[in-house]
Amino acid sequence: MVLRQPTLDLAILGRLSQGPSYGYEVRKHVNMVVGYLHKVSFGSLYPAFRRLLDRGLICDCGTERPLLVGSRSRRIYHLTHSGEEYLAQQLATTDPSALTDDFSVQFSLLGMTDTRNRLRILHGRREVTAARLTMIDSWSLTGLDRYSKELVRHSREVVADELAWLDSMVAAEESAIQRGE
Amino acid sequence: MVLRQPTLDLAILGRLSQGPSYGYEVRKHVNMVVGYLHKVSFGSLYPAFRRLLDRGLICDCGTERPLLVGSRSRRIYHLTHSGEEYLAQQLATTDPSALTDDFSVQFSLLGMTDTRNRLRILHGRREVTAARLTMIDSWSLTGLDRYSKELVRHSREVVADELAWLDSMVAAEESAIQRGE
């Protein structure tokens, strides 16, 4: 995997908050957000639904038509009231210094919180990214061969682009505040 | 972690092929190559040295001075003859469609093989990256909210930059061939 359990849970809840859905479809959605590098495996997905059911954060409305037990038809899930509360509470306290894929999930859910929290997350991410850039620049590359140096040079560029992107996101949020939210 | 076991082994062997070294130092080196996102943990590092010792790919020359058993001084390792063979054989058969960090290790070791194999690896990576870009472009973004769309747009850009970088690497290798290796 690459997605931590709490993050996968968050991604599933986030998807369900936009309407009922089922496992296979949710997976496709999550893969679009974080999956340009890897796919969420079914062995992670279904146990996650089980977890969320057990905690009462989602509920199982059965299959669409037949409603047979043990059937392999689509099982439609939707967010419960506690699920909504949990989601809102999680989004308000996420840690912006997270692995790339985990942060992607956070970013994709930015539309579900207020501007204040969005700025907390974006600012936080901007800081850790800036720190990473500083770290890379502090490395002495002497002793590295041509290809290793090229790799570090490229990595630096990727991080610098990331930083510029976050800066533009922060700027957009702040100008939205200026214009009166 | 994020580095697979075989990749970590490869990274360690690669470092040792440039001269004897010890765990702590090797870790710093590997972190420079793949570590701008995460660090190799000691719980992964030392068991890896154990593995390589057991397979006879590296050998333990003892500590620098005292040579006490059970001591916590630097333990210097160096590559054995079979270690060299193994490394060369692995590099010749690596899979360029690998997770980002695993590929980074491959890339950093490109200087240890011939141009032919370098082109195999770079070409292979170029293809999977191009396929990823095509996949992203095939996605219908309708139904996604503003932030999710922005995330996908940014992801596409990152992948496109990656592709351009690989293209330039391939071009450099090919022009090296033209100029007579």
Next chain:
DNA sequence: GTTAGCATGTAAGGAGTTACATGATTTT
């Protein structure tokens, strides 16, 4: 009606991180 893809689910095995534990070396 048969093939291919949609859809759900489980279990074993593998593998990493975290936390813990200890000793050596350098700096203040």
Next chain:
DNA sequence: AAAATCATGTAACTCCTTACATGCTAAC
């Protein structure tokens, strides 16, 4: 000489991936 950092090592815990298994649905 105390504190900080370098350095090595182990084990429990967590948790993911892989492989397996089954049923439904649409297309040819």
